[in-house]
Amino acid sequence: xxxxxxxxxxxxxxPWLWKVFLAVLATALVNYLTGKALDRLQTHLERTHNVWDDxxxxxxxxxxxxxxxxxxxxxxxxLILQTSDAEIFTVLNSLRAVxxxxxxxxxxxGLVGQIEQRLLSGEYTKSDEPFDPTTVMALGKLVKTxxxxxxxxxxxxxxxxxxxxxxxxxxxGGIAVGFxxxxxxxxxxxxxxxxxxxxxxxxxxxxxPDQNIEGTVENIGWRQTRIRTFDQRPLYVPxxxxxxxxxxxxxxxxxxxxxxxxxxxxxxxxQLAAIVEAVRSYLEQHDEIDQNKTLIVNxxxxxxxxxxxxIYTFTKTTNWVKYHAIKQAILLDILGIIHQxxxxxxxxxxxxxxxxxxxxxxEGESASE
Numbered sequence: 075x076x077x078x079x080x081x082x083x084x085x086x087x088x089p090w091l092w093k094v095f096l097a098v099l100a101t102a103l104v105n106y107l108t109g110k111a112l113d114r115l116q117t118h119l120e121r122t123h124n125v126w127d128d129x130x131x132x133x134x135x136x137x138x139x140x141x142x143x144x145x146x147x148x149x150x151x152x153l154i155l156q157t158s159d160a161e162i163f164t165v166l167n168s169l170r171a172v173x174x175x176x177x178x179x180x181x182x183x184g185l186v187g188q189i190e191q192r193l194l195s196g197e198y199t200k201s202d203e204p205f206d207p208t209t210v211m212a213l214g215k216l217v218k219t220x221x222x223x224x225x226x227x228x229x230x231x232x233x234x235x236x237x238x239x240x241x242x243x244x245x246x247g248g249i250a251v252g253f254x255x256x257x258x259x260x261x262x263x264x265x266x267x268x269x270x271x272x273x274x275x276x277x278x279x280x281x282x283p284d285q286n287i288e289g290t291v292e293n294i295g296w297r298q299t300r301i302r303t304f305d306q307r308p309l310y311v312p313x314x315x316x317x318x319x320x321x322x323x324x325x326x327x328x329x330x331x332x333x334x335x336x337x338x339x340x341x342x343x344x345q346l347a348a349i350v351e352a353v354r355s356y357l358e359q360h361d362e363i364d365q366n367k368t369l370i371v372n373x374x375x376x377x378x379x380x381x382x383x384x385i386y387t388f389t390k391t392t393n394w395v396k397y398h399a400i401k402q403a404i405l406l407d408i409l410g411i412i413h414q415x416x417x418x419x420x421x422x423x424x425x426x427x428x429x430x431x432x433x434x435x436x437e438g439e440s441a442s443e
Contacts (some may be wrong), residue, residue, distance in 0.1 A: 098146060100146065101143060101149075102146075104142055105139055105143065108138055108139070109135075109139070112134075112135055112138070116131055126189070129189045129192055130185060130188075132184075132188045133181060133184035133188045134181060137177050137178075137180050137181035137184070138181075141174070144170065168232060168233055172229050172232055172233065175228050176225070176229070178225070179221060179222065179225035182221045183221055183222065186214055186218050187214070190210055190213075190214035193210045194207055194210055194211070207275065207276040212269040215295075215296060260313075260314035260317075261296070261297045261298065261313045263313075263317075264315070264316055264317050265294065265295065265296045265297065265313035267316070267317060268299070268313060268316055273323060274321065274323050274325075275291065276291050276292065276293065276294060277290065277291065277325075278290070278291050278325035279291075279323070279325045280322065280324070281321075281322050282319050282320060282322065285315075285319055287301065287309065287311060287319075288301075288304070289303035289309055290302045292308070295313075296313075297312065297313060298310050298311060299313060324392075328392070329364050329389060329390065329392065330389050330391065330397040331387070331388050331389075332385060332386070332387050332389065332401055333385070333386050334384065335374065335382050335383070335384045336384070336408065336412075337377055337380025337382045337419060337420040338380060338381045338383070338417055338418075338420055339380065339381070339419075339420040340379075340381060340420070342381075342415075342416075342417035342418065343381060345416065345417045346381055346383070349383075349411060349412055349417060350371055350372065352415070353371050353383075353385065353408055354369075356407060356411060357369055357371065357404070362389055362391065363388070363390070364387075364388045364389065364390045367388040368386060368388070369386070369387045369388075370384070371383065371385050371386075379421070379422050380419075380420030381420070385408070389401070
């Protein structure tokens, strides 16, 4: 039946028609077989757990389909060009080359994105070889930018534009663009400095004593950094800000400090030396206190209504919740030590001393009443 249909084609007027038909049919067949091959490959790769082949398979499927159809239609177009000199086909040749560049760019950008996504998920990361999220995101953005810029220059060269002229214009026009977009460039280089100097990374808690900035870093972009404050509000900070302010990174602390002043009543002055010594001995034997750090327990001052001594020490943990639990337990134990020495914590008091004549007068008035 197909042969009879082909024989009925007006071969004299369109001798290339059957060839174009076969080219499109072959393209569809190759596309179908490619899909089947990728499905079998996916079944085989599911037995392993590797970030590179999984990312390659996830990013290549759709660009491969489009590239096959582009090659098929290009061949069909070549057949038509043999019998036609229409100007439209010359334009389509340039368009075909640009589409090939776009499909290749689509695949490469998708591959980088898939690798970045899998590395950040932690599913493919070995426990003994952790990946830093900030480094992965920075390299991902850098590689994507390089791919897009290169693809743009290749596409412009394909369309007949001089890349040398474009680059030369970039050198001259870059000055004007720099003045017009100085804030954008300042934020870009600010983000670059964050990536290079690494004062903080994604997931770390930072704060600035210069501005009201405090929270957990969620994303470091080329223009701005997103911080989640402790009341769960997103805070967007331009990257140029970090080149002008001081930034504290509590997430990189090695210890947390306990620094408290405790007042004992003046009536318990005789027990003060024993209390201070008992508290020091208690802290030196505490399992959660880092003995390699400074540990001070000393009588410090004569307060208005108390004899003040202070404790200065560091816990082993940096966890905020655990630190407060340890601190509470230590302060309660110190209160118990004070009570064991038949003493108590002072509270604000005022002692009024009256002259003898005034005191006798007050006593006389009280007796007459």
